[in-house]
Amino acid sequence: xxxxFWGVRGSIASPGESTxxxxxxxxxxxxxxxxxxLIILDGGTGIFPLAKTLLKSLPITAHIFNTHSHWDHIQGLxxxxxxxxxxxxxxxxxxxxxxTGEGPERIINMxxxxxxFPVSAAEIKSRFEYTAVMPNETVTVADATxxxxxxxxxxxxxxxxxxCNGRAIFFTGDHESHFNIYEPDDEGYAEYQALIEEQRxxxxxxxxxxxxxxxxxxxxxDEYPTKRGWGHGTFDSSIKLALDAGAKILYCTHxxxxxxxxxxxxxxxxxxxxxxxxxxxxxxxxxxxxxEIEI
Amino acid sequence: xxxISTELTQKLSAAxxxxxxxxxSVQRILELSRDINCSPKELVMVIEQDPVMTMKLLRVINSxxxxxxxxxxxxxxxxxxxxxNTIKNMALSFAAMGALPPQTNVGFDVQGYLTHxxxxxxxxxxxxxxxxxxxxxxxxxYIAGLLHDFGKVVLGQFLPEESNAALAYSIEQSxxxxxxxxxxxxxxHTVIGGMLVEKWRFPKQLIETIRNHHSAISPDNTVxxxxxxxxxxxxxxxLGNGGNLVVEELPPALxxxxxxxxxxxxxxxxxxxxxxxxxxxVAQAGREIKA
Numbered sequence: 001x002x003x004x005f006w007g008v009r010g011s012i013a014s015p016g017e018s019t020x021x022x023x024x025x026x027x028x029x030x031x032x033x034x035x036x037x038l039i040i041l042d043g044g045t046g047i048f049p050l051a052k053t054l055l056k057s058l059p060i061t062a063h064i065f066n067t068h069s070h071w072d073h074i075q076g077l078x079x080x081x082x083x084x085x086x087x088x089x090x091x092x093x094x095x096x097x098x099x100t101g102e103g104p105e106r107i108i109n110m111x112x113x114x115x116x117f118p119v120s121a122a123e124i125k126s127r128f129e130y131t132a133v134m135p136n137e138t139v140t141v142a143d144a145t146x147x148x149x150x151x152x153x154x155x156x157x158x159x160x161x162x163x164c165n166g167r168a169i170f171f172t173g174d175h176e177s178h179f180n181i182y183e184p185d186d187e188g189y190a191e192y193q194a195l196i197e198e199q200r201x202x203x204x205x206x207x208x209x210x211x212x213x214x215x216x217x218x219x220x221x222d223e224y225p226t227k228r229g230w231g232h233g234t235f236d237s238s239i240k241l242a243l244d245a246g247a248k249i250l251y252c253t254h255x256x257x258x259x260x261x262x263x264x265x266x267x268x269x270x271x272x273x274x275x276x277x278x279x280x281x282x283x284x285x286x287x288x289x290x291x292e293i294e295i
Numbered sequence: 296x297x298x299i300s301t302e303l304t305q306k307l308s309a310a311x312x313x314x315x316x317x318x319x320s321v322q323r324i325l326e327l328s329r330d331i332n333c334s335p336k337e338l339v340m341v342i343e344q345d346p347v348m349t350m351k352l353l354r355v356i357n358s359x360x361x362x363x364x365x366x367x368x369x370x371x372x373x374x375x376x377x378x379x380n381t382i383k384n385m386a387l388s389f390a391a392m393g394a395l396p397p398q399t400n401v402g403f404d405v406q407g408y409l410t411h412x413x414x415x416x417x418x419x420x421x422x423x424x425x426x427x428x429x430x431x432x433x434x435x436x437y438i439a440g441l442l443h444d445f446g447k448v449v450l451g452q453f454l455p456e457e458s459n460a461a462l463a464y465s466i467e468q469s470x471x472x473x474x475x476x477x478x479x480x481x482x483x484h485t486v487i488g489g490m491l492v493e494k495w496r497f498p499k500q501l502i503e504t505i506r507n508h509h510s511a512i513s514p515d516n517t518v519x520x521x522x523x524x525x526x527x528x529x530x531x532x533x534l535g536n537g538g539n540l541v542v543e544e545l546p547p548a549l550x551x552x553x554x555x556x557x558x559x560x561x562x563x564x565x566x567x568x569x570x571x572x573x574x575x576x577v578a579q580a581g582r583e584i585k586a
Binding site: 096098099101132134135136137150152154155156157178181182186188191192195196229231 | 359360362363364372376384
């Protein structure tokens with residue numbers, strides 16, 4: 001499998017001098033299976049530069065897996081140019097919305113309205129198919145399989161494990177380690193602790209032994225206390241996840257939008273230095289726009 | 296006739312979607328939804344003190360859309376799986392259906408019903424914790440208590456005249472409400488409640504507990520035992536009013552398991568006034584609400 005980062009920024013696109021090395025586009029990852037089938041993880045603004053490269057090889061079939069419906073993971077989708085060109089097949093996968101019961105079609109229908117975009121969903125020219133995926137469901141995509149895993153964010157967020165010929169990549173989308181909503185002396189504390197521990201173990205199991213774990217590392221350990229409950233991980237929480245799951249490479253992503261490249265490298269180095277003794281074989285890297293890797 | 300038609304099942308199931316919740320929780324959910332610092336703990340507490348909201352939440356999360364291998368039985372579990380904003384959003388959609396009036400025009404005592412459900416829930420949990428025979432989760436006993444009479448709200452809302460007639464008949468004949476419902480409506484709240492939660496794929500344990508809470512108690516089943524005893528204590532002490540004032544005898548096997556009569560069990564619980572007063576505060580109808 002091959003993987004390329006097209007957007008690594010969290011929350012909002014942040015172009016400019018200070019983010020030019022790691023990139024300012026929001027989440028988008030391109031994966032090519034061994035048979036060169038195209039899987040795209042999330043449609044943040046990074047999907048636009050990716051789309052331009054696809055125009056050379058039309059018609060295309062693209063399998064887009066959406067982790068969740070927050071803007072920074074969907075707002076590039078209307079600019080995914082192949083959707084307007086007949087002959088292309090675009091398949092969008094994502095969780096069902098618990099309030100409306102609608103599947104990922106909601107993400108497109110909500111954005112492609114004349115108030116927000118000059119083209120309406122009815123004017124899409126490609127074949128566009130939507131699939132609502134359930135947690136723990138495995139979808140076969142050509143020579144690969146994609147398994148969804150329910151993670152922890154203020155809205156439903158599915159992480160995806162992509163496997164192809166014995167190799168595996170896991171992308172968290174946005175994920176915060178579960179925390180207990182009760183105080184230690186509250187009646188519900190023990191019950192909640194047991195529930196989150198069970199969920200934590202099942203999440204670690206779903207990532208077991210992956211070659212690459214791409215994880216939400218929005219915050220530093222010191223920033224986290226004021227951001228608790230916002231649904232994002234830290235460098236430290238993701239390193240722990242990678243170690244617990246026995247991942248080989250951890251890519252830290254969802255970079256905080258106000259963090260410059262220099263600051264990003266600084267906080268990353270600090271986080272690594274705190275873990276020098278326990279990293280073992282784990283290779284921890286910063287995700288950056290344009291980085292490609294083959295496994 | 297205890298069997299009910301598929302048509303009625305579907306009609307009632309669809310109607311529950313539009314069913315209003317209880318006044319106090321609707322008011323609190325509307326407040327919490329405007330609070331950016333909304334505490335997850337408080338949100339859970341408000342939902343789990345409202346049988347309608349809890350029922351609706353568990354219905355969605357246990358639906359085929361999420362395909363959880365393990366069925367979800369508690370609001371806390373829903374929070375762990377779905378996250379704060381999803382739960383907040385769902386609660387808000389439930390609150391948007393409005394609030395049950397304090398007293399419906401056909402005599403369904405909303406406040407009395409809620410006090411009875413909450414005290415039964417709290418007592419069932421306390422009994423489970425106190426007697427602790429096995430590893431049954433006290434939270435399961437709470438949910439069973441909270442939802443055991445849900446069929447009554449459904450009947451009260453959708454077959455109001457028949458429900459009222461059954462209530463009057465049970466008082467006139469000094470018989471239990473479910474017997475009167477059987478004679479007047481041809482079915483009863485245990486059947487309706489059990490049928491709905493079965494349709495919504497709730498855990499088997501909870502379906503059976505709701506369905507059998509006036510009959511076929513299995514004394515070896517901790518949830519069923521705690522619910523049965525809690526239900527009788529709530530009625531005996533007049534903690535709220537579920538519309539059924541007949542206190543049933545403890546079957547001998549159950550008395551043996553609890554090592555005494557209902558009065559002995561009540562005595563063993565000590566002071567339960569806090570449980571009662573908390574339930575009453577929650578059940579107190581917010582008459583000013585027009586949500």
